[in-house]
Amino acid sequence: MTTIAVNGVKREVQAPADTPLLYVLRNDLALSGPQFGCGLAQCGACSVLLNGKEVRSCITTLGSVGGKEITTLEGLPARWAKQKGLSEADAAKTLHPLQEAWIAEQTPLCGFCQNGMMIKATELLERTAAPSVAEIKEAFTTSGPSPHLCRCGSYTGIIQAVQRAATAMAKRSEA
Amino acid sequence: MSTTSSDVFGAALSRRGFVKAGGALLAGFGLAGAEGRQTAGAVADLNPAQPESWIEIHEDDTILIRTGKSDFGQGTIFTAYRQIVAEELGVPFGAIATVVSGDTDRTPDGGGTFDLLMHGMPNLRKAAAYVHQALLDLASQRLAVAKDQLVVKDGVVSGGGKSLSFGELVKGQKLNLTIPVKGDLHSMFGLTVDGNPPLKPLSEYTIVGKSFPNSVIVSKVTAKETWVTDVRLPGMLHARMVHPKTLGSKLLSAGTLDKTEFPNAQVVVKGNLVGVVALSEWEAIKAAQQVASGTKWAEWKGLPGDQRLFQFLKEDADWKTAPVASSQTNKGDVTAALAASAKKLSATYQLPYLKHAPIGPTLAVADVRADGSVFVYTHTQNPQALRSGIAHMLTTSVDRVVVRTFAGAGHYGRSNGGNAGAEDEAVILSQAVGKPVRVQWTRQDDLQWSTQSSAALSEVELGVDAKGNLSAYEIKHYMPAMQDDRLVGALLAGLPTIPAPNEIGSLFGIANAMHDPWIYDAAPVVKERAYGTSQVGQASSPINVGLRDHSMRTPGQYQQNFPRELAITEAAVLGGVDPLQFRLQHAHEKRLIGVLESVRENSGWETRSERRSSSNGLSRGQGVSAMFRSGTYWACVAHIAVDTTSGVIKVEKITVAVDPGIVVNPAQLRRQVEGGAVMGVSMALLEELSFDESGITASDWRSYPILTMADVPEIKVVLIDHPTAEIYGQGSEAANALAAPAIASALLDATGKIARRLPLKPAYLQALLRA
Numbered sequence: 041m042t043t044i045a046v047n048g049v050k051r052e053v054q055a056p057a058d059t060p061l062l063y064v065l066r067n068d069l070a071l072s073g074p075q076f077g078c079g080l081a082q083c084g085a086c087s088v089l090l091n092g093k094e095v096r097s098c099i100t101t102l103g104s105v106g107g108k109e110i111t112t113l114e115g116l117p118a119r120w121a122k123q124k125g126l127s128e129a130d131a132a133k134t135l136h137p138l139q140e141a142w143i144a145e146q147t148p149l150c151g152f153c154q155n156g157m158m159i160k161a162t163e164l165l166e167r168t169a170a171p172s173v174a175e176i177k178e179a180f181t182t183s184g185p186s187p188h189l190c191r192c193g194s195y196t197g198i199i200q201a202v203q204r205a206a207t208a209m210a211k212r213s214e215a
Numbered sequence: 216m217s218t219t220s221s222d223v224f225g226a227a228l229s230r231r232g233f234v235k236a237g238g239a240l241l242a243g244f245g246l247a248g249a250e251g252r253q254t255a256g257a258v259a260d261l262n263p264a265q266p267e268s269w270i271e272i273h274e275d276d277t278i279l280i281r282t283g284k285s286d287f288g289q290g291t292i293f294t295a296y297r298q299i300v301a302e303e304l305g306v307p308f309g310a311i312a313t314v315v316s317g318d319t320d321r322t323p324d325g326g327g328t329f330d331l332l333m334h335g336m337p338n339l340r341k342a343a344a345y346v347h348q349a350l351l352d353l354a355s356q357r358l359a360v361a362k363d364q365l366v367v368k369d370g371v372v373s374g375g376g377k378s379l380s381f382g383e384l385v386k387g388q389k390l391n392l393t394i395p396v397k398g399d400l401h402s403m404f405g406l407t408v409d410g411n412p413p414l415k416p417l418s419e420y421t422i423v424g425k426s427f428p429n430s431v432i433v434s435k436v437t438a439k440e441t442w443v444t445d446v447r448l449p450g451m452l453h454a455r456m457v458h459p460k461t462l463g464s465k466l467l468s469a470g471t472l473d474k475t476e477f478p479n480a481q482v483v484v485k486g487n488l489v490g491v492v493a494l495s496e497w498e499a500i501k502a503a504q505q506v507a508s509g510t511k512w513a514e515w516k517g518l519p520g521d522q523r524l525f526q527f528l529k530e531d532a533d534w535k536t537a538p539v540a541s542s543q544t545n546k547g548d549v550t551a552a553l554a555a556s557a558k559k560l561s562a563t564y565q566l567p568y569l570k571h572a573p574i575g576p577t578l579a580v581a582d583v584r585a586d587g588s589v590f591v592y593t594h595t596q597n598p599q600a601l602r603s604g605i606a607h608m609l610t611t612s613v614d615r616v617v618v619r620t621f622a623g624a625g626h627y628g629r630s631n632g633g634n635a636g637a638e639d640e641a642v643i644l645s646q647a648v649g650k651p652v653r654v655q656w657t658r659q660d661d662l663q664w665s666t667q668s669s670a671a672l673s674e675v676e677l678g679v680d681a682k683g684n685l686s687a688y689e690i691k692h693y694m695p696a697m698q699d700d701r702l703v704g705a706l707l708a709g710l711p712t713i714p715a716p717n718e719i720g721s722l723f724g725i726a727n728a729m730h731d732p733w734i735y736d737a738a739p740v741v742k743e744r745a746y747g748t749s750q751v752g753q754a755s756s757p758i759n760v761g762l763r764d765h766s767m768r769t770p771g772q773y774q775q776n777f778p779r780e781l782a783i784t785e786a787a788v789l790g791g792v793d794p795l796q797f798r799l800q801h802a803h804e805k806r807l808i809g810v811l812e813s814v815r816e817n818s819g820w821e822t823r824s825e826r827r828s829s830s831n832g833l834s835r836g837q838g839v840s841a842m843f844r845s846g847t848y849w850a851c852v853a854h855i856a857v858d859t860t861s862g863v864i865k866v867e868k869i870t871v872a873v874d875p876g877i878v879v880n881p882a883q884l885r886r887q888v889e890g891g892a893v894m895g896v897s898m899a900l901l902e903e904l905s906f907d908e909s910g911i912t913a914s915d916w917r918s919y920p921i922l923t924m925a926d927v928p929e930i931k932v933v934l935i936d937h938p939t940a941e942i943y944g945q946g947s948e949a950a951n952a953l954a955a956p957a958i959a960s961a962l963l964d965a966t967g968k969i970a971r972r973l974p975l976k977p978a979y980l981q982a983l984l985r986a
Contacts, residue, residue, distance in 0.1 A: 055495070055497065056497065058497075059495075059497045060497070063495075063496045063497050066444070066445075067447075067453075067495070067496055070447075071438070072438050072440070072441070072442060072444070072445045073438040075442070075444060075574075075575055075624075076444065076575060076576070076655065077574050077575055077576075077624075077658075078576075078658040078915060078916060079657065079658060080658060080915055080916070082658075082915055082916040082917065083574060083916055085574055085575065112438070113436075113437075113438040114438045117437075135437065139436045139437055142432070142436040143428070143432055143433055143436060146290075146428055146429060146432060146882055146883065146886055147432075147436075147886075148288075148432050148435055148436065149288035149289070149290075149625065149886065149887070149890050150287060150288030150573075150574075150622075150623070150624055150625030151288070151431075151432070151435040151436070151440075151622070152442075152573070152574045152575050152623065152624035152625070153574045153624075154435065154436060155438070158436065176924075177924050177925045177927075178925070180923075180924040180925075181923045181924050181925035182925070186916070187923035187924065187925070188923075188924070189574060189916060189921060189923065190574065190893075190924075191572055191573060191574045191624070191625065191627075191894070191921060192288050192625050192890045192894070193889065193890035193891065193892065193893025193894045193897070193922070193927075194886070194889075194890055194893075195893060195922075195924045195927040196889045196893070196927065196930050197886055197889065198924070199924070199927075
């Protein structure tokens with residue numbers, strides 16, 4: 041039995057320690073955010089935040105994550121609510137500004153890669169409040185184990201959504 | 216309760232009774248016209264008497280629509296389809312509360328998910344027009360007002376000072392509207408709604424043309440969507456396949472499992488099909504690796520290899536057996552016109568095999584039950600055709616098979632004839648172990664065992680007269696068969712499949728077609744022909760596999776438009792005319808002229824007859840391309856910078872002008888065109904399937920790279936709404952074909968060098984620039 045912390049909740053998992061975290065999240069914990077794209081850390085579809093850093097859950101073993109805070113796409117609203125100190129009632133009806141921006145910009149096409157895109161964007165905006173287009177491109181291309189790939193070609197919509205979210209987050213920080 | 220019936224422009228409206236609650240009007244099938252439909256069996260088709268139908272008008276004024284198409288990232292079924300139905304019915308967009316799609320037992324029509332707007336006449340539009348008329352008939356009776364005196368606005372019918380909402384019209388009643396249909400439900404094209412109900416005049420449109428958001432995006436970005444990857448059935452086992460060593464390998468012996476290490480895993484062997492099932496996914500993965508390491512396959516070398524591909528196509532392939540396709544716009548005597556031309560060009564163009572390369576490798580869950588019924592859960596563009604293929608494989612009737620479609624990774628045409636890859640293998644394994652089985656292909660499986668977009672080569676002879684006009688144009692297109700919908704698991708297992716493209720009875724055969732319509736009407740002499748041949752390696756593969764090809768986004772036309780458009784630019788340069796002006800000079804069609812002028816204006820195109828002298832190291836250039844597809848005119852300008860030392864092309868800006876006729880949803884169309892442009896740049900610069908004499912050698916994203924965000928150019932999309940064209944052309948598909956010829960044209964402008972082979976990789980360009 042391994043205990044891991046996922047989206048602020050301690051979860052007990054019965055799986056071998058060498059199991060990739062992706063299969064634990066999807067099959068044992070029924071989370072659907074992270075997706076299997078390659079199993080090789082080459083695409084980013086499976087990304088989660090591990091203590092705030094974007095990692096590829098397809099090559100991160102269950103045994104290596106004990107004691108660290110895992111955030112998946114499902115956990116982004118609560119992560120934002122906690123950062124902003126929102127009440128439980130407000131938190132329940134809040135999306136992360138990145139999710140709102142992804143909807144406002146109508147960013148996804150098939151959407152399969154967008155989990156990793158939003159996880160990477162969360163990491164970026166928590167470190168760099170107002171990234172330039174060059175910084176956004178750098179984050180999604182060279183900052184991790186591989187570029188975050190989108191076959192539908194939604195990169196333009198992603199850049200615009202990140203910029204929109206950054207603006208929204210800056211406003212709410214002032215408020 | 217007796218049934219009353221009345222005629223509505225050829226559809227039959229009947230009242231099957233009165234109810235206290237849940238009154239509705241249900242628009243369903245006309246059985247008489249539905250060839251090939253069967254309703255008997257354990258798993259029946261939609262029964263037209265049941266509330267599974269095209270459109271349901273509910274007494275609470277909500278509306279449900281059903282389509283056999285699926286969503287592949289266009290969002291069309293959630294946006295444009297809702298808009299078109301709302302427009303025809305005369306209800307607000309938001310009244311269409313539910314869209315049911317892509318399940319063979321829950322949706323009415325079939326056909327592949329392509330050409331979604333069907334030249335402005337998707338089935339749902341006509342179905343809605345019939346329903347609108349039926350509702351007017353009902354209102355005329357209830358209000359005692361002549362039909363032509365009634366007015367519909369926001370779902371309310373008014374006349375004679377009285378009004379009733381659609382919901383009130385159907386309240387307390389069970390109404391059925393039986394719509395005439397024709398076609399074959401399980402074919403590539405599915406059923407088509409028949410007849411000619413009156414359609415709303417374009418001048419009265421209020422919903423089409425507005426940017427309504429795509430409802431599925433909310434569920435996808437909040438992790439609420441049920442993806443095909445999320446399907447879990449009770450007792451389900453996970454599986455991985457052990458595919459053959461080559462595309463022609465027979466199984467010699469399957470590897471074994473160490474049961475102490477993998478107590479819950481099992482090897483399934485059927486013919487040359489080897490799969491490993493286990494309770495947990497991780498056990499299935501590791502067990503499959505163990506089995507693979509001990510499995511022995513026969514060797515096979517029946518492919519030319521990518522280095523010899525074009526030599527093979529030119530010298531060894533048989534282009535004589537298949538009928539030759541000629542363009543309908545051919546005219547004049549090419550030989551004489553070439554002889555009289557002031558300047559001439561003779562050139563060959565080459566395009567490699569490409570992969571659809573979905574971000575998620577294909578997967579499917581199958582449940583073959585003890586009673587013989589089969590449920591398949593997958594992400595397919597054509598669930599009815601897949602259903603038919605699975606039934607054929609199992610030698611059972613289609614009534615026993617249900618295909619349910621879920622959201623998944625887009626794969627751009629791969630499954631428009633039914634299968635994406637893993638569905639049949641899941642069925643075979645489920646049948647073998649008697650439990651539901653989930654087959655997840657690996658990235659390597661997806662690159663090596665799926666179909667690919669055909670390679671192609673084209674030969675051009677053209678002439679330009681002394682005034683700089685195109686005086687003669689001849690092109691011969693050569694491409695292996697591009698539509699193989701056989702189930703690969705069935706092939707491996709030795710089970711029945713539809714014929715291969717070169718076998719008697721195959722749907723598409725090996726003939727090529729003219730996929731790229733000629734658009735330069737002013738050219739006096741044109742001769743375009745297309746030659747087809749068998750898929751490479753298939754006939755000599757002992758397992759009948761080889762390089763299986765399949766249509767991919769802008770199929771066939773991409774392969775033909777690149778050589779034509781680059782050749783047209785070359786002709787312009789020969790004639791000393793600006794390549795965009797040259798196209799305008801040869802265009803008669805106003806919509807073509809419109810997109811060309813628009814792209815010139817919006818891209819910052821410099822009209823000039825000679826290329827700009829290049830600076831040292833970095834050369835910049837502009838290039839243009841144009842295309843007509845499915846009612847839509849396209850023009851594209853690429854601005855590039857070439858590092859003449861490294862041979863690296865940086866695409867700096869892509870400008871696309873598109874005239875699809877009526878723009879249904881500008882915001883969605885814009886995103887689709889942007890995405891297509893990105894895919895087009897990726898195909899132009901990076902994509903080429905590597906293979907040796909035995910099989911595909913690409914195995915991951917390093918060996919089949921696609922464009923990353925760092926290399927995405929500035930993209931400018933100009934939408935030209937053209938209601939008088941009275942057509943909804945295809946916006947989502949064709950943008951991927953535009954970039955390659957525009958970039959190659961820009962390379963010619965930047966360097967004076969002509970790259971007639973794709974992709975435009977640095978090593979190729981370095982050699983070209985040195986020559």
